Amino acid sequence: AVQYLKETIWPLIRKQFPEAVLQISGAYPSQKVLQLHQPKEGFHIMGRANDAQEVVKNARVVLAPLRFGAGIKGKLVEAMQCGTPSVTTNIGAESMHGNLPWSGFIADDSQVFADAAVELYQDKTLWLKAQENGFRIIEKRYLKALFVDDLIQHILKVQNHLKQHRLHNFMGAMLQHHTLTSTKYMSRWIEEKNKKI
Template sequence: MIANQHVLIIGFVWPEPNSSAAGGRMLQLIAVFKKMGLEVTFASPAMDSDYMIDLNSLGVSKKSIALNCSSFDDYAKDLNPAIVLFDRFMMEEQFGWRVAENCPDTLRLLDTEDLHCLRLARQKAFKENRYFSTDDLLVEEVAKREIASILRSDISLMIAEFEMELLQSVFKIDSSLLFYLPLLLDPIEESTIQNLPSFEERNNFVFIGNFLHEPNWNAVQYLKETIWPLIRKQMPEAVLQIYGAYPSQKVLLLHQPKDGFYIMGRANDAQEFVKNARVVLAPLRFGAGIKGKLVEAMQCGTPSVTTTIGAESMCGVLPWNGFITDDSQVFADKAVQLYQDKTLWRKAQENGFEIIEKRYLKSLFVDDFMLHVLKVQTDLKLHRLDNFMGTLLQHHTLTSTKYMSRWIQEKNKRI
């Protein structure tokens, strides 16, 4: 049992589980900490949003904090949490040195969500019309910041096996600093499966994704310009519904009902729309991490067609719940085939249920995670001694960050 019964989560934004997979992931982590018997406080420098979850309803305290302000130091000292979880490396950069200075015995966890440097390097390679190479990561500016953050943290939570392997092979990160913790789901009850809409009761293709996320916007452009015309050529009456939070004006301008291409905007209940669709389309051409939209499709019993990047690290050696292809014509052909062939569709649906059962049930991971946290916390001094590079970065890199932050703090006082 952890001595000081408190965990402080420092969030990049307030959790919005209906807007992004990241919001749902955060609620899963909160549930794990609650299961450990910890009191949970969620703090963020972000502005409140209309779609943020009511943290109080989860038994979680809410705390607004300021960037580059010593008020956090006093707050952290008073709270003196057993664990601090940084939501993405940017929060570790901003607040990690303050936690280390004011709460030296606090276990520092980093939830990477996905490797930002991988996503950005792939995006850059795509826009430069060339193949991505792991060498691209070594010159990606964000990689220097993100890897430093991982090294400074006691444990980094990884959502994708591919990214764990990448960190160890390309950046030589010691495995003791990484812990594989994918999305943590409840089992799908047989009664739930029986009550899902049948093949005949479902209609239309669907895409769903937060438009603040560049890979989603790119995928919708790809659908509109290339893939959807190929599908409509075979199915002239086909309909594609695009759901997603925070659509910009350029997204809304793609709405063309005469072509069966509908921009629907935010989905208040995404699962309701996904489970009534027949096929999910997700032609992601760059990105990283686990794709929440595809896990959600499996939960809803909805087969999908995606790319190798879309399916990366998601199914292991298990068959996909649909098709994986990077060729636009094959993508369209398989989407039509899956939409029209009931036998194929039902087999794909069963594959999705198997992936959830064998790779994402929280019962597969939560106990091991709790034991690992307790073990590292018990041996924290030794754990940090074994991470010399992290100690070095804590000393040098954060000293510069600290004094830059102090300078900004003093500058703000004069404004």
């Protein structure tokens, strides 16, 4: 996503908004990512952030041009929690907002993505509406209180019917089998190793 952002989307944003600055934060950036650091082009690889939420709160817009992945994207949830609108792809927003309006824009085309990022950055009314949408998504889809009772009921149900649950838990049985098998072969290896000593 960072490489796609740098090579495809960022030039389109800078063409419209030459003074734009982008900061990429993340622990343990690869050498490939570090090579994308181009301060003269306004593209900064920052490395690990001491306080990720503080970085997101201080950002005007979060850009997440995700082209693969599944489930809830933690950084996009964090952006909504911090009140920072975002621009992402359909894959980025997948399964995250239900039928609620997104906290910013969803665009798969690189030019549309860039246009949306610039518009969201520059239009205060649009930005405030996107921020409000993000807060609404958090309130309607991610509050702990919405799920805690169902989670507790499910845990109690599993506890009360543990044998039945284990009979129908294929993945758990498979993982347990492979764990036991690997332990068996490791113990044989240790026995053989100890014979040679």
